[in-house]
Structure formats: structure tokens, C-alpha cells
Amino acid sequence: MSGDVGRGACLRRIGCFCFVFAGVLIAAQAAQAQFYVRSPDVEKGELKLEEHGAIYSGPGEDERRRQSHELEVKYGFTDRLEGIAELTGRENIGDSLKWQRFELGGQYELMERHGDGWGLAFRSLYEWALQDGDPGEILFGPLAKYVHGQDSATVNAFFIGQVGDHREIDSLELKLNWRLKHEFNETWGLGVEGYSEIEDLSHTGTWDEQKHRVGPVAYLELEGMPKWEFAAGTLFGVSDATSDITLKFDIEAEF
Numbered sequence: 641m642s643g644d645v646g647r648g649a650c651l652r653r654i655g656c657f658c659f660v661f662a663g664v665l666i667a668a669q670a671a672q673a674q675f676y677v678r679s680p681d682v683e684k685g686e687l688k689l690e691e692h693g694a695i696y697s698g699p700g701e702d703e704r705r706r707q708s709h710e711l712e713v714k715y716g717f718t719d720r721l722e723g724i725a726e727l728t729g730r731e732n733i734g735d736s737l738k739w740q741r742f743e744l745g746g747q748y749e750l751m752e753r754h755g756d757g758w759g760l761a762f763r764s765l766y767e768w769a770l771q772d773g774d775p776g777e778i779l780f781g782p783l784a785k786y787v788h789g790q791d792s793a794t795v796n797a798f799f800i801g802q803v804g805d806h807r808e809i810d811s812l813e814l815k816l817n818w819r820l821k822h823e824f825n826e827t828w829g830l831g832v833e834g835y836s837e838i839e840d841l842s843h844t845g846t847w848d849e850q851k852h853r854v855g856p857v858a859y860l861e862l863e864g865m866p867k868w869e870f871a872a873g874t875l876f877g878v879s880d881a882t883s884d885i886t887l888k889f890d891i892e893a894e895f
Contacts, residue, residue, distance in 0.1 A: 673887040674728065675835050675853070675875060676708040677794050677819040680761030680783040682722045682749040687895040688714040698877075698884025703851065705883065706731045720749040724765060740774070743767045747783070759785045763798070775802040790823045809841035821859065829859035833873060833888075848880035857888070867894040 674692040690712040695704045708730035716722050726743040745765030753759030760782065767777040781798040790805040800813040814837070821831035834854040838844050857873030877883050 644801045650880050655817050656862075674708060675817075675833065675886065676710070676890055677795050677817045677833060678747075678763065678783050679794060679817065680759040680785050681745075681747055681753065682716050682718075682761065683719055683749060684716045686710075686714075686716040688892060689895075690714070690890065690892045691886070692890050694886045696883040697887070703881060704733045706733055707737065709737075714747075718784070720752070722747045722749075726764070726765070739770050741767045741770060743779070745779070753785065754828070755785065756787050756789065759787075769804075769806070773806055775806040775808060776804040777802055792823075794818075794819045799843055809840045809842070813841050814838045819857075822874070823859075826863070827861055828856065829861075830855050833857050833875065850879055851877075851882045852879045853882050853886055854879050855886075865895070868892070869894070 654814075675694055676690075676692040690710075692710040694708050696703070696707065702864065709728070711727045713725045714722055723746050724744070728741045728743070729737055729739040731737040742766045745763065746762050747763040749759070749761045751758060751760035761784075762780070762782055764780040765778070767779060771775050778801045779798050781796065783794070783796050785794040787794060796815075796817040798815045798817075800815065800839060802809060804814075816836040817834070819831055819833045821829055823829040832854065835852070837851040839850075844850070853875040855873055855875040857871055860868075860870040862868040869890070869892040871888075873888050875886040875888055877885070
């Protein structure tokens with residue numbers, strides 16, 4: 641009986657989250673980056689399958705998109721080293737969904753976190769362009785997380801360099817992602833996430849020429865095998881180059 645009650649409660653939680661998430665999507669008048677803050681934590685033998693998606697509304701001056709998606713697979717080879725494969729795609733306004741890049745690389749945990757305290761890792765990926773005329777890219781940078789009780793702060797700073805015959809810039813691009821999160825219990829959490837993008841560090845331009853967005857995000861975790869993690873939120877553009885509203889969602893299965 642208790643098992644049936646537990647399963648019923650689990651289904652109600654999933655149903656509630658899906659209902660709220662569906663409402664968010666319907667409310668959007670949908671118009672390459674994904675909006676997901678990575679954790680430095682690595683676990684040996686852990687396999688993760690992830691989908692990170694976004695729907696855009698109110699195109700900015702430098703961003704005319706309807707949706708974008710990222711499919712990611714991660715596996716912990718050791719307690720510190722994780723292999724990563726990603727496939728990213730986007731749909732611009734007036735166009736169809738196209739797969740843009742295939743990415744392969746890894747993440748190494750420099751400082752392991754045990755309970756409260758700091759965790760630090762370094763990630764590096766090579767990105768093959770799947771569309772003619774696009775440059776290849778190399779992404780690298782640190783990931784840091786600080787935990788105190790039920791509160792945490794996570795920051796990613798990724799630098800991107802273009803390679804190949806179709807380079808558009810000779811400098812580096814910077815993507816800065818951060819998250820402040822409070823966990824109410826083992827299931828629910830709320831937070832604020834922010835994402836900034838400077839496309840050319842040698843010519844940074846003004847604030848309004850860069851892409852900046854910030855907004856609230858809700859989190860749901862369901863223990864079991866696999867363990868499921870969901871997130872959904874609304875990110876508001878705070879510069880002219882950025883879409884007015886970006887609806888983000890994350891779905892993760894952990895084995």
C-alpha cells in the first residue's frame with residue numbers, strides 16, 4: 641500500500657510540473673546557446689542523458705530565433721574525469737530546425753566537494769560545425785560551485801575560439817553562466833539564473849550590443865533508477881541584442 645501511495649505521489653508531482661511547464665510554453669508567442677549552468681561534480685560510473693531547450697519570444701536586434709536544443713551524454717570514467725558528447729541545433733525565425741554542431745570533450749574535477757564547501761572543475765570541448773560556412777570551435781573554461789546547507793551558487797566561465805577556414809573573429813568569445821539556488825527539500829527548489837555572452841573580447845562593444853538575460857527557475861528532482869531532474873524558467877533579456885523573453889527547460893536522466 642505504501643508503495644502505491646509513493647508512486648501516486650510521484651506521478652502527481654510529475655503531472656503538476658508538466659502542467660506548469662506546458663502552460664509556460666503555451667503562453668509564449670514563440671519567436672545557439674543553451675541556457676544551462678553546468679556543475680563541476682563528477683561521479684565514477686555515472687551516465688547522464690540530458691536535453692536542454694529554449695523557446696524565444698520578442699527577437700532582439702542580434703538574435704532572431706524561435707527555438708534551440710542541445711542533446712548531451714556524459715559518463716564518469718573516474719571520480720574526477722568525465723567524457724562529454726553534445727549535439728546542438730536551432731531554428732531561426734523564417735527557417736527550419738537545423739543541427740549546428742557536434743561536440744566532444746571532457747571535464748576534469750580539480751577540487752572535489754564533500755558536503756558544504758567549494759567544488760572546482762575544468763571543461764574542454766571541440767565543436768565540429770555541421771553547416772557549410774560555419775567555423776569549428778574550441779570551448780574551454782572553469783566551473784565552480786559553492787554549497788552552504790540548502791543554498792548553492794554555481795558559476796561557469798567558458799571561452800570559445802574559432803578554428804578552420806571560416807573564422808569570423810580572431811579573438812575569443814566569452815560565455816558567463818551563473819545560478820543561485822535554494823532547495824526546499826530533496827524534491828523541490830527555486831533559483832535565479834543569468835547568462836551573458838560577449839561574442840568578441842577584442843571588440844566587446846556596449847552593454848546593449850552584448851547578450852544578457854536573467855530570470856527565475858524552478859527545479860524538480862525524483863529519486864530512483866533512473867534519477868530524473870527537471871528545470872523550467874523564464875529568462876528576461878536585459879540588453880537590446882537579446883530576445884525579450886527566453887523560456888528554458890532542462891530534462892535529465894541519471895543512471
